[in-house]
Amino acid sequence: MTSDLAVNLLDTFPGRMLIDWWGEWRALHPEFSSAQQYADSIDTEDYSGRVAMVLHMYLYGGDFQDVIGLDTSDPEVVEMSEAVATALSSPSRETLLSPQSHHGNLTEWRAFSVANRNQPSALPDGALWTATKFDCGSDAWLLHGEHDAERSPLRYDIHFDPANARIARVDSALAWEALLKAHPREHAGTLFPDWPSIAQHWDAVHVSLSGLLCAEPLISQVPYTGGDTTGYTHCHSGPYIGVAEWAVPSTAWLRPSTHMRVEPTPPAAGT
Structure with missing residues (x-):
C-alpha cells in the first residue's frame, strides 16, 4: 500500500517533477538494484539542490507541464515515489537541526x-x-x-x-x-x-x-x-x-x- 507521503508527492507538480526526473536518472545507473537503493544513495545536500531546482522550474519555467500527464499508477513511478518518501522520512534527512x-x-x-x-x-x-x-x-x-x-x-x-x-x-x-x-x-x-x-x-x-x-x-x-x-x-x-x-x-x-x-x-x- 502506497504511503500518504508518496501519494502527496505525486499530487503536486514539484513532487512529480522530482519523481519523474529521478526515474530517468535511475535508468542511467543500472548499478542500483532498486529505486529505494538509488533514493537512499542521494545525500541531503543533493536532495536540497534538486528540490530547489524543481521549485524554480515550477514557479518560473514551463517544465512542470511535462508531468501533467504522468501516469501516477505506473508501477515504476509508484516505486520511485515510495522510495523518495521513505528516504525523505529518514532521520538522516532531518533539516530542523541546530545550529x-x-x-x-x-x-x-x-x-x-x-x-x-x-x-x-x-x-x-x-x-x-x-x-x-x-x-x-x-x-x-x-x-x-x-x-x-x-x-x-x-x-x-x-x-x-x-x-x-x-x-x-x-x-x-x-x-x-x-x-x-x-x-x-x-x-x-x-x-x-x-x-x-x-x-x-x-x-x-x-x-x-x-x-x-x-x-x-x-x-x-x-x-x-x-x-x-x-x-x-x-x-x-x-x-x-x-x-x-x-x-x-x-x-x-x-x-x-x-x-x-x-x-x-x-x-x-x-x-
Whole structure:
C-alpha cells in the first residue's frame, strides 16, 4: 500500500517533477538494484539542490507541464515515489537541526516585528531567517544560489533546542493546510498565512524537504487549465497558497526562542 507521503508527492507538480526526473536518472545507473537503493544513495545536500531546482522550474519555467500527464499508477513511478518518501522520512534527512545559518548583520538580539506582506505571500515580513546547515559546513542558501554571499558575507550560527522551541513543522500538504486554517488570511478565495497570528502561538515555522515538495496546491484539487506558461499562478491558486517561494529547507523565526544562542560562523577549513 502506497504511503500518504508518496501519494502527496505525486499530487503536486514539484513532487512529480522530482519523481519523474529521478526515474530517468535511475535508468542511467543500472548499478542500483532498486529505486529505494538509488533514493537512499542521494545525500541531503543533493536532495536540497534538486528540490530547489524543481521549485524554480515550477514557479518560473514551463517544465512542470511535462508531468501533467504522468501516469501516477505506473508501477515504476509508484516505486520511485515510495522510495523518495521513505528516504525523505529518514532521520538522516532531518533539516530542523541546530545550529542553522543566518546571513547578514546580527549585532543585537531583539524582538521581531512580524507582519504580512502587502502582496499576499507564503513568506512573512520581519522574521529572522535561518537555513539548514550541511555536513560540509555550507548551508542551503549558499549551495543553491538563494543568497548572494558577496553582498552579505556575514554569517551567523543560530543555536536552539528543536525539542523545546515552539516550531510549526511543515512536512506535508496537511500540515501546511492545518496551519493556514488555524491562522487564515484570505485573498481572492485562497488561504494565505496570517503571520502576526501565527507569531502569537509559535516561535518559528520550518519547511522541510518533504514540505517544499508536498505543501503545494494539489493537482487533484487545482488542475492546470493552461493559459499560464509558468506555475506561479497555479501555486497561488486553489484552497491555499503553496510554499514554493521558500525555495530551500529553512526556518522563519517569529520570536526569539528560549536559550537561543548566536555565534559567528567559524571560517571554512583552509581559509
